[in-house]
Amino acid sequence: MGIIEKVPVYIERVPGGGVVTTSLDWVLNQSRASSLWYMLFGLACCAIEMMATGASRYDFDRFGMMFRASPRQADLMFVAGTVTHKMSKRVKLLHEQMAEPRYVIAMGGCACNGGPFYYDCYSVLKGIDKVIPVDVYIPGCPPRPESLMQGCLKLQEKIKKEKLSDWASDRKKA
Amino acid sequence: MTKEEIINRFKGKFGSDIEVVENNQPEPYLYISAARYQELCEFAKNDPQLDFDFLFQLAGVHYPDSRFEVVLCLSSHRKIHKAVIKVKLDKDNPATVSVSDFWATSAWFEREAMELFGIKFANHPDPRPLLLYEDWDYGYPMRKGWTGPDFIPMPEK
Numbered sequence: 247m248g249i250i251e252k253v254p255v256y257i258e259r260v261p262g263g264g265v266v267t268t269s270l271d272w273v274l275n276q277s278r279a280s281s282l283w284y285m286l287f288g289l290a291c292c293a294i295e296m297m298a299t300g301a302s303r304y305d306f307d308r309f310g311m312m313f314r315a316s317p318r319q320a321d322l323m324f325v326a327g328t329v330t331h332k333m334s335k336r337v338k339l340l341h342e343q344m345a346e347p348r349y350v351i352a353m354g355g356c357a358c359n360g361g362p363f364y365y366d367c368y369s370v371l372k373g374i375d376k377v378i379p380v381d382v383y384i385p386g387c388p389p390r391p392e393s394l395m396q397g398c399l400k401l402q403e404k405i406k407k408e409k410l411s412d413w414a415s416d417r418k419k420a
Numbered sequence: 421m422t423k424e425e426i427i428n429r430f431k432g433k434f435g436s437d438i439e440v441v442e443n444n445q446p447e448p449y450l451y452i453s454a455a456r457y458q459e460l461c462e463f464a465k466n467d468p469q470l471d472f473d474f475l476f477q478l479a480g481v482h483y484p485d486s487r488f489e490v491v492l493c494l495s496s497h498r499k500i501h502k503a504v505i506k507v508k509l510d511k512d513n514p515a516t517v518s519v520s521d522f523w524a525t526s527a528w529f530e531r532e533a534m535e536l537f538g539i540k541f542a543n544h545p546d547p548r549p550l551l552l553y554e555d556w557d558y559g560y561p562m563r564k565g566w567t568g569p570d571f572i573p574m575p576e577k
Contacts, residue, residue: 368570
């Protein structure tokens with residue numbers, strides 16, 4: 247990460263350099279948002295809705311989102327389903343294996359805050375944001391494919407507001 | 421065999437150690453004393469008329485008045501009948517014998533009961549924990565009145 251940390255800082259110091267960084271921002275954000283490759287990480291019932299959204303009726307591929315099975319090739323992780331304490335360590339491991347810039351969408355009630363398993367349950371982690379940083383929360387049990395797509399479009403809006411220095415500085419690392 | 425025939429066959433061998441639960445279920449529900457539990461399992465498996473060759477559920481129970489029980493659900497593939505056997509265990513030290521010699525499917529169910537209730541099964545071939553995560557040391561979660569970290573009980577209305 248050596249060069250990419252320093253380049254925006256030096257460019258901005260040059261008079262008129264802000265134009266370059268904002269144009270670069272625009273190009274990079276457009277390209278990141280338009281081809282979010284998501285990692286197939288379905289744990290429970292929300293995985294079925296994720297698969298249905300990726301299938302032909304409600305298509306993800308028209309947004310440029312392809313599914314990749316490996317975290318090394320993905321830049322978005324849908325945490326779809328109930329996360330137990332036993333599984334949460336492995337979720338954290340997989341999240342750390344994704345390359346930055348990486349985004350997480352918590353899909354469904356169980357990933358947002360434990361869902362129907364919030365009370366009287368010894369084994370369920372109450373929300374995936376206790377172990378990994380989450381960008382978009384999509385409530386529902388399970389959320390309809392249209393809700394899931396609205397969540398992805400919200401993530402795309404969020405990506406388009408990013409700046410070059412976000413991933414280089416410590417602001418986004420967690 | 422019908423429900424009454426199964427009950428009579430068990431009563432013929434075990435007499436007063438059997439106690440029948442009266443309910444409207446199509447299967448016989450029988451209580452057996454803890455001392456003759458293993459003998460009954462051997463009889464249920466090997467008897468040519470009863471022929472219970474499949475155990476499809478073994479569960480531990482903890483009642484609100486602190487009794488422990490073990491419930492077995494047996495079925496027969498050839499004779500197509502079922503039975504439910506219950507054993508009452510000690511309140512302070514629930515322990516009994518493992519039936520994995522007779523039905524291999526009981527091994528994992530007994531591991532689950534050992535881990536979640538604390539019921540000990542003697543002569544178990546593989547007494548490792550099954551479901552909870554590796555550094556769990558917060559007790560037996562399925563007992564009544566258990567609390568632990570990250571456990572939020574349902575609030576009273």
